[in-house]
Structures are given as structure tokens and as C-alpha cells.
Amino acid sequence: MIKILELFGGIGAPRKALINLGVDHKAIDYVEIKENRVRAYNALYDHRHKPQNIVGWNLKPDILVHGSPCQDNSVAQYSSHTAKENKKRGAEEGSGTRSSLMHETVKIVRTMGEWKPRAVIWENVVGVLEKQAVGSFNDYLLNLSNMGYTNSFQVLDAREFGIPQARERVFCVSTLDGNPFDFNKLRKRKMRSIEEFLENNVTDPRYLINVPSMLNKIEEFNPVKPTDSYKRRLGVIDEFCWTITERQDRCPNAGIIRAADKPEYRYLTEREVWRLMGFDDDDFDLMLNEFPMKKGLRNATLYALAGNSIVVPVLEAIFEVLLAEDFIEQPNDLRSLPNGQLELIC
Structure with missing residues (x-):
């Protein structure tokens, strides 16, 4: 049985990925401070968790998954006139920004002593690679390296894993056995038709x-000019949508949908954005x-819950490699197939 610990757990995308793979697992705890996300997680996985802060947590999972708040790492945040102080501090340890909570995960692993998770998975926006935040990201990597982890990270796009959503995120996988996680072994999937999700x-x-x-602001009415410094238009969805965030009414x-029989446009529905996150x-x-x-x-809550999650099929691909490459101990009833997929032994 694989034991996982979810920090900044949201709606439990790691749990959903392991369920889809048929992997026997146990969530030894779930840590999330937002009340609505805890309610959603409890409803999805039949738990009775309460909101709680990650600071000072000390448990012993096989896999630790964390996706610390990303707002202070986003490009939009750095470009805001009201975010000058956060621009200076980024996600620095002790800075007090939401994204500095990534370093709380380091502290949690450090307090575990000799025993440590076999793998630590971290997901965040590509803004962590920008010059304003990359120093803090490098500190995170260095701290894990000093504790014996080998770090690998790569920008992954949900479209490479079957989901028609242009959503790029940095995934960092840190492992204990000295062998780097090989992102080239991830099983990519052909992007499915957007029509399957609408x-x-x-x-x-x-x-x-x-x-x-x-x-x-609809692009078809007001096309973006080459001189426009920033594209602030509403694009009509064709083959894929753009990144799903907390809100669609901004x-x-x-992206928006064009009505087939009349010149009208609509927002994505709550059900559609959940489907486009892999649920x-x-x-x-x-x-x-x-x-x-x-x-x-x-329903603003349902939009926000989806927009703050991780795309489930991307996590599925990462878990498949972790298990197939023996980064973590496999359950006795799970074996790897030649094509890299996992199969339950019945």
C-alpha cells in the first residue's frame, strides 16, 4: 500500500490519479486551510477532515505531494503595481507571502529526521522560473538536495496528456535513491477533442x-493589434481552451464558446471546467x-475549486513512472507492463 501526504491538498487531484490507476493507497493525512476545499475533498473521498495549517506537520508518507499557493509566483502578480513588495520577496523563506509556504514543506521533511518520503512532488506556475522567483525555487531545490534528494523538474502542458487545455505548470519530482526522475518516460497521450468535454x-x-x-473584449469583434503589449481579449475556443483559473467571468x-445557431457567446460551465481538469x-x-x-x-465556488487544482492525467503519468521505476515500493498486486502502464494482478 502506498502512503501519501497531501499538503495544500485542494480537491485531492493526487488521490483521484491513484484511484484512476487502481493503485492501493492510503492518504495518511490531508492538509488544507481553505474551508470550501476541505468540504469538497471530504465529499469526494468520504472523509471528515477539518481545515488545518501545514506549519509544523510531521508525518511519514511514501509520497509527499504539495502545490503551494501560486499567486505570488505568477507573472501577473509581478506586473501589478500593488505587488511591489511581493515582487522583491517572491517566495522567499519567511517572506510572509502565500508562495513562501513552499519552504514549510522543506521544514516538514527536515523534521522527519532519518526517515523521509521516497518522493516529493511539487507543482506550481511557470512564474517560479522567472527571475523574480527563481532564486527562491533554487533555494528549495538546494534544501532538498542537502537532505539527500535528487531533483528533476520540467514544464508540462495538460495538452500533452490528453486534456484540451493549454495549461503549463512546473512539476518538480525529488527522489531519494540518487537516480533522477526521467520526465522523458512520461506516457504522453494524444489530445482529445474539446467536444468530448463540452x-x-x-x-x-x-x-x-x-x-x-x-x-x-471578444476577439472576433476587436482583434488584437500587433502593437498591443498584452493580450486582454476573450478568445473563442476552437481545439482547446486556455488555462482554467478561479474565475471565468473576467x-x-x-476562453468562450460560440453558439452554433446565433451570434451569441457563453462561458464554460462549471461541469465543463471540472471535466477539463480530469475529473x-x-x-x-x-x-x-x-x-x-x-x-x-x-457557481463561483465550483469554478474556484477546479481552477486551483492539478490536472489529474498529468499526475497519473508521474505516478506511473514512480511506480514502474521502483522509486517507491510497489504494492504486491501491481506490475509494470512493457508499454509503461500499470496493471493490477487479480
Whole structure:
């Protein structure tokens, strides 16, 4: 049985990935301070967790997965006039920014003493590689290296793993056995059609774009000029959507849908964004029970929960390599196939 610890656990994308792979596992704890995310996790996985802070945590998992808050590492944050101080400090240890919590994970591993997780997985926005934040990222890598870990990181795009969403994230995998994690062994998948993820005949007026300030930003009405310094337009989704974030009713967003029979445009629905993060409709139905829709309104909570998660198929590919390459002990009933996939022994 694989034991995992989820820090900044969100809606439990690592759990969902292991479930999809059929891997026998146990979540020895889940640490998340946001109340809505804890409620969602409990509903999805039938737990009774309460919001809690990661500071000072001390448990012994096989795999530790953390995705510390990314806002202070984003390019948009650095470009904001109200973020000058965060721009200077980035995610530095002790800086007090949300992204500095990545260093709390280092402290947690350090306090474990001689025993340590076999693998530590960290996910964040590509902004951690920008000059304002890369120093802190390098500190994170150095601290893990000093504790015996071998670090590997790469920018992965959800489109490479079957999901039609242009979502690039940095994934760092740190292992204890001295052999670097080989991202070249990840099993890539052909990007599926966006039509598989969209609902049919969405006519509910709550999803219709009718605010003038948003209509004026639709790219088909106001094409981006070559002189525009930053693309702040609403693009119509064709083969894939753009990065799903906490909100869809702002510009830019993950993209909009053009109605087939009339010159109207709509937002992605809550169910669609959950599908585009790798969750299935049964998961979403559980969320609807926990966070019901209100008449005539879109559900901001369901959008935010999805936008803050990790794309599940990307984690599946990482777990497959970790297990197949013996970075962590495999369950007795799991074996690796020649094509790199995992198979349960019945």
C-alpha cells in the first residue's frame, strides 16, 4: 500500500490519479486551510477532515505531494503595481507571502529526521522560473538536495496528456535513491477533442455573455493589434481552451464558446471546467450536492475549486513512472507492463 501526504491538498487531484490507476493507497493525512476545499475533498473521498495549517506537520508518507499557493509566483502578480513588495520577496523563506509556504514543506521533511518520503512532488506556475522567483525555487531545490534528494523538474502542458487545455505548470519530482526522475518516460497521450468535454445545447441564460464590458473584449469583434503589449481579449475556443483559473467571468479567461445557431457567446460551465481538469461527472455531481447552484447564478465556488487544482492525467503519468521505476515500493498486486502502464494482478 502506498502512503501519501497531501499538503495544500485542494480537491485531492493526487488521490483521484491513484484511484484512476487502481493503485492501493492510503492518504495518511490531508492538509488544507481553505474551508470550501476541505468540504469538497471530504465529499469526494468520504472523509471528515477539518481545515488545518501545514506549519509544523510531521508525518511519514511514501509520497509527499504539495502545490503551494501560486499567486505570488505568477507573472501577473509581478506586473501589478500593488505587488511591489511581493515582487522583491517572491517566495522567499519567511517572506510572509502565500508562495513562501513552499519552504514549510522543506521544514516538514527536515523534521522527519532519518526517515523521509521516497518522493516529493511539487507543482506550481511557470512564474517560479522567472527571475523574480527563481532564486527562491533554487533555494528549495538546494534544501532538498542537502537532505539527500535528487531533483528533476520540467514544464508540462495538460495538452500533452490528453486534456484540451493549454495549461503549463512546473512539476518538480525529488527522489531519494540518487537516480533522477526521467520526465522523458512520461506516457504522453494524444489530445482529445474539446467536444468530448463540452455540454450539449447549453441554453441557460446564466452562461450567456451579455455584459457590455465583456462583449467588447471578444476577439472576433476587436482583434488584437500587433502593437498591443498584452493580450486582454476573450478568445473563442476552437481545439482547446486556455488555462482554467478561479474565475471565468473576467478577461482574459479560459476562453468562450460560440453558439452554433446565433451570434451569441457563453462561458464554460462549471461541469465543463471540472471535466477539463480530469475529473469525471460523478465527482462533479458530488460537488453539486455539497455546493448547490443558486437560481440564475453561476457557481463561483465550483469554478474556484477546479481552477486551483492539478490536472489529474498529468499526475497519473508521474505516478506511473514512480511506480514502474521502483522509486517507491510497489504494492504486491501491481506490475509494470512493457508499454509503461500499470496493471493490477487479480
